[in-house]
Amino acid sequence: MLHQLKFKDIQVPVIFEENHDLPIFVLRLVFKNAGKAYEGDIDGLASMFARLLNEGSDESFFKELELRAIDFSANSGFESLEINISCLKEHAHFAIEKLSLLFEKVNFDENLLARLKKITLGELASKESDFDFLAKKLLNQSVFEAKEFRTSKYGDKQSLAKMSLKDLQDFYAKHLNLNELIVCGGGDFDFAEFKALITPCLSKLKIGKLEKTKTFKLSKNLKDKLLLKSESQQAYIYFASPIDFKFNDKDTHLAKLALFILGAGGFGSRLMEEVRVKRGLAYSAYAMLEANLSYQRVFGYLQTKNENAKDAKALVCELFTEFVKNGVSEDELTQARNFLLGSTPLRYESLEKRLDMALGEFYKGLELGHSLKELERIKKTSLSELNAYIKKHTELSQISFASVQNK
Incomplete structure (x- = not known):
């Protein structure tokens, strides 16, 4: 309360x-x-x-x-x-x-x-x-x-x-x-x-002055930065793309579903299946929604052999582009929905977790209980609704990379 x-x-x-x-x-x-x-x-x-x-x-x-x-x-x-x-x-x-x-x-x-x-x-x-x-x-x-x-x-x-x-x-x-x-x-x-x-x-604390909340936007110029480390046994690749996301939008649940399917869901996600399981180009591959008050982005990373770094980055770009163009399948939506709904009790199982959830909602300017209402919207999401959202967000494919690797 x-x-x-x-x-x-x-x-x-x-x-x-x-x-x-x-x-x-x-x-x-x-x-x-x-x-x-x-x-x-x-x-x-x-x-x-x-x-x-x-x-x-x-x-x-x-x-x-x-x-x-x-x-x-x-x-x-x-x-x-x-x-x-x-x-x-x-x-x-x-x-x-x-x-x-x-x-x-x-x-x-x-x-x-x-x-x-x-x-x-x-x-x-x-x-x-x-x-x-x-x-x-x-x-x-x-x-x-x-x-x-x-x-x-x-x-x-x-x-x-x-x-x-x-x-x-x-x-x-x-x-x-x-x-x-x-x-x-x-x-x-x-x-x-x-x-x-x-x-x-x-009461020991003083009355102060409210700071204006800062906001930051990702650069519009796509980057591919490389830091060479001769002792690196593999390539450490991090990447980010912009996403048009506001906490009080009615379709935030669609962003979470989309990013879960694309890269946040671990094994079974699009990135992990294509980059690691099918192509063997990485030991791990993730992409997730990073939504803060000050900035929002899709944030991802993967690790691979130094000699595979170029191909791995190219594949990430290809997968993001294909994702935006064609969306997801009914089976991917079903699996993502089942996991997000099924794991809900774990996110509320202790006092600390419930307080953390409520604090996150309040901090972002949302009403308490917003996350549970969002799950109800996830339950009712149709494939056409989700794919329409994904195809609208073409900015997702504007990916910048930063890598540490051995030349």
């Missing part, structure tokens, strides 16, 4: 589920417009601030949490920053007290920052041999021309070198505020208990 918490003139949305199956407490705080896309000129700032939160307020912070089996984590993404807590109900008050202390006393310490920078630099160095990481980064740099995609979320040596405690303090003051907050949680509480528990903690 959707509730509101009022702080002065600010209404903070709260997605809450009361559930007495287990004596647990779950809390997820999502700060919108606080991820990598909102770092300004210092790449890696959001990720570093999340690292700082994961160090706690002092050395005893996590020792005390671990004694009570309280899970705490902070994570930054491209759009948002999240704080997650889960524990037994009996330790909920202690967990909230520690979170309140953290909000008041983030450990802005020079020695700690120096250590975290060193750790991050080590991770970046190790990722130079992570060819999936490099290929995906190359793809993002290629298909998006915006500066927000010039590095991974960790930043790079240059941005880490100039990052200061003042930058992190400013990021905290600007982005972790009540205006940008969505609260999601529940457990063995009624809403009055839950509200009384979390309100004192959230």
Whole structure:
């Protein structure tokens, strides 16, 4: 259920589920417009601030949490920053007290920052041999021309070198505020208990300023970028194409069906069957709908032998073109529908999964329960309706590639 918490003139949305199956407490705080896309000129700032939160307020912070089996984590993404807590109900008050202390006393310490920078630099160095990481980064740099995609979320040596405690303090003051907050949680509480528990903690946050949500479009120029790595034993190929997709459209279920059949369904999907099973041109091949508030695209990848890379990319283009031109078969629609409908209980089997589903709906501006209504539309989808949708989206065949391989 959707509730509101009022702080002065600010209404903070709260997605809450009361559930007495287990004596647990779950809390997820999502700060919108606080991820990598909102770092300004210092790449890696959001990720570093999340690292700082994961160090706690002092050395005893996590020792005390671990004694009570309280899970705490902070994570930054491209759009948002999240704080997650889960524990037994009996330790909920202690967990909230520690979170309140953290909000008041983030450990802005020079020695700690120096250590975290060193750790991050080590991770970046190790990722130079992570060819999936490099290929995906190359793809993002290629298909998006915006500066927000010039590095991974960790930043790079240059941005880490100039990052200061003042930058992190400013990021905290600007982005972790009540205006940008969505609260999601529940457990063995009624809403009055839950509200009384979390309100004192959230009151430590300031009223801030709403950021304008950024949006990004894929480049209209098709790219085929190549990064040569002599030590690569195979080709790591990532690709993307645009898709005209809006969350509140009535035909979003058709996009999900189409992409499931094309490449998101694993074995049995068009890509896997044609690229791997029939042609033996890849060890794996996927393509899926990647729909965020800030950008939407079809995102795919495959791995193959270095000598097969050119043929594999050509086949992907051929399959996408044929897909748009001729659509899908009745059998493909039936199999996709059966899987999506049949797997529904798994997506709602736990409190955390149900809250995650509801949070995703609210975050995208949809009503709670939208996903279940979408499944009803999937159940009624006809072959002619789906193929008409696919043939309308000719932009799907505008594919850009980025590859890491041995020449």
